[in-house]
Amino acid sequence: MRWQLPFSKWLPEYQIPGTIRADIFAGLTGAIVVMPQGIAFALLAGMPPHYGLYAAMIPCLVAALFGSSRLMVTGPANAISLTTMALISPLALPESSQYVGYVLTLSFLVGVLQLALGFAKAGKWVEQIPHSVIVGFTVGAAILIINSQLGTLLGISIPKGIGVPETLSAVTSALLNNQWQMAAPALVVFTLIAIRLWKPLNRFLPAMLVAVVLGSIAAVLLEKFLPTIAAFKRVQDIPGAFPPISSPDLSGETLQKLFSAALIMTLLASTEAMAIARAIALKTKDQFNANQEFIGQGLANVCGSFFSAYPASGSFNRTGVNLASGAKTPLSAICAAVFLLILLAFLSPLVKHIPYVVIAALLLVVAWNLIDIKQIRHEFQRGSREWIPMLITGIGTITIPLEWAILSGIVSSMLIRHFSQKN
Numbered sequence: 502m503r504w505q506l507p508f509s510k511w512l513p514e515y516q517i518p519g520t521i522r523a524d525i526f527a528g529l530t531g532a533i534v535v536m537p538q539g540i541a542f543a544l545l546a547g548m549p550p551h552y553g554l555y556a557a558m559i560p561c562l563v564a565a566l567f568g569s570s571r572l573m574v575t576g577p578a579n580a581i582s583l584t585t586m587a588l589i590s591p592l593a594l595p596e597s598s599q600y601v602g603y604v605l606t607l608s609f610l611v612g613v614l615q616l617a618l619g620f621a622k623a624g625k626w627v628e629q630i631p632h633s634v635i636v637g638f639t640v641g642a643a644i645l646i647i648n649s650q651l652g653t654l655l656g657i658s659i660p661k662g663i664g665v666p667e668t669l670s671a672v673t674s675a676l677l678n679n680q681w682q683m684a685a686p687a688l689v690v691f692t693l694i695a696i697r698l699w700k701p702l703n704r705f706l707p708a709m710l711v712a713v714v715l716g717s718i719a720a721v722l723l724e725k726f727l728p729t730i731a732a733f734k735r736v737q738d739i740p741g742a743f744p745p746i747s748s749p750d751l752s753g754e755t756l757q758k759l760f761s762a763a764l765i766m767t768l769l770a771s772t773e774a775m776a777i778a779r780a781i782a783l784k785t786k787d788q789f790n791a792n793q794e795f796i797g798q799g800l801a802n803v804c805g806s807f808f809s810a811y812p813a814s815g816s817f818n819r820t821g822v823n824l825a826s827g828a829k830t831p832l833s834a835i836c837a838a839v840f841l842l843i844l845l846a847f848l849s850p851l852v853k854h855i856p857y858v859v860i861a862a863l864l865l866v867v868a869w870n871l872i873d874i875k876q877i878r879h880e881f882q883r884g885s886r887e888w889i890p891m892l893i894t895g896i897g898t899i900t901i902p903l904e905w906a907i908l909s910g911i912v913s914s915m916l917i918r919h920f921s922q923k924n
Contacts, residue, residue, distance in 0.1 A: 527828035528836025546582035547595030555744040560801035560813035565834035568797025570778035574819040609749035610763035612802030624791025634910035637891035641898025646868035656682025684731035692862035716859035733856035742845035770814040777815035890914040
């Protein structure tokens with residue numbers, strides 16, 4: 502049955518000379534790019550660093566086989582990672598075993614809901630979510646990313662999971678009492694400069710990867726020559742290259758706790774994946790089936806939950822790299838997952854040398870790239886009142902639980918359209 506394995510539609514294309522070669526090299530590039538990003542996103546999600554790499558393996562492979570999109574790459578993503586932290590941190594301490602268990606169960610529940618939506622032919626409804634709501638959430642998400650990393654960026658000890666006002670208060674107090682680490686922001690600036698200077702050469706080697714290497718070397722030099730002011734916390738060892746087997750906790754108590762989180766995560770993960778897949782389909786003049794993409798994403802999250810993967814979705818960064826690298830078919834995403842496993846098998850001992858502050862600098866870049874000034878300006882200038890849902894969603898994202906922020910944005914958009922039609 503073709504709908505069960507969309508990948509089979511592209512098998513004839515492998516007879517075209519150069520197709521397989523292009524996919525293999527695109528996959529290798531994608532695997533290199535996701536190594537620093539995966540670690541950064543895992544920390545953003547409140548998970549131990551290596552879980553971001555696990556989320557880039559099985560979900561990526563499964564979505565490539567069963568999804569509708571030809572070139573979208575599935576795995577850890579910035580907004581999804583941030584939402585994971587926001588939804589689960591009230592239930593357990595980030596990076597604790599209980600927290601990890603909740604998150605992996607969340608992956609399973611999100612996958613089941615996505616499968617249900619796919620088989621119920623609900624793809625058309627996800628496409629109706631107002632764009633202004635997504636824009637508002639994205640801006641709020643960028644602010645929350647910065648909020649989650651501000652302590653690390655300044656070398657200040659701040660509890661994880663606290664709100665923006667609490668973070669600003671803690672930072673102000675630390676600065677006034679001279680309790681911040683001067684070497685931390687210096688290393689951040691160095692890492693950001695490295696990313697900026699390497700950007701023209703990004704097609705040869707990812708700027709983020711170069712920045713991680715240079716930043717880690719700079720950290721070692723700072724600690725050697727300025728031991729009294731420089732001491733950086735580093736990423737812990739990766740237990741193994743292959744994701745360990747895991748299982749969701751389907752007890753009644755856990756399901757009750759995760760019910761609302763699963764609903765909002767399904768909405769966000771599906772919306773992000775659909776948006777990316779649709780954009781790629783338009784760019785490459787390819788067909789896109791929203792219901793099939795639901796099924797592909799659902800299977801990716803269900804399977805991923807048994808291989809230590811936290812919720813996955815389409816990745817803007819990795820999909821862009823995949824497209825720019827000349828990928829032709831879903832084989833490129835499959836190769837990315839396989840190459841990542843191979844790279845980890847040989848390079849995982851080096852990961853423990855990466856300072857958290859360097860990863861925080863990468864997340865600062867991710868947050869900045871999330872803010873689309875042009876689109877925000879467009880929402881204000883388009884002549885309608887759609888900027889109101891954008892503003893409501895954006896402010897709500899940084900002040901109230903995410904599910905209520907998005908729901909309030911959707912409801913406000915519906916009310917505005919209703920009254921506009923009456924007038």
